[in-house]
Amino acid sequence: MVEINIRQLQKDETPPYYLLELADPSRRMIDSYLPYSEVYLVESIEKIIGVYVLFPLDQRETIEIKNIAVLPEFQGKGLGKLMLGHAEEISQNMGFSKLRIATANTSIAQLKLYLSRGFLLLEIIPEFFIDNYEVPIFENGVQCRDLMVLEKNI
Known part of the structure; x- marks a missing residue:
């Protein structure tokens, strides 16, 4: 893997x-949380290959990774783990004690990654993708329906 750098979006x-639209195909949804978030970019030789977004859910206890994505040609190379570790470190430095992340019920690889990194299933929000997205979303050949919310103490 070539040298990479993680930095905050200016x-x-x-x-x-x-x-961002790789992880969340709704520009409307993305634009609803970006103004209140910190965006971190993963760069490789001056090319942005990954992104994650931190969104505080309260004053100091819980922060959420609202979006995390890697260009398809760079997936499976450990960048997800790297970004999760970086997000955990940044969140701790900001004074938060819990890190939350959510994904679709169809996101099998992501669920496996999050569980392997110590996240625990907190709740399932039934029909989230049906109720909040105008166009059906399919992943792994299955329609996204429920939101799986995971959390870990940091």
């Missing part, structure tokens, strides 16, 4: 929607 930079 205020004058445009968010990498091409990456």
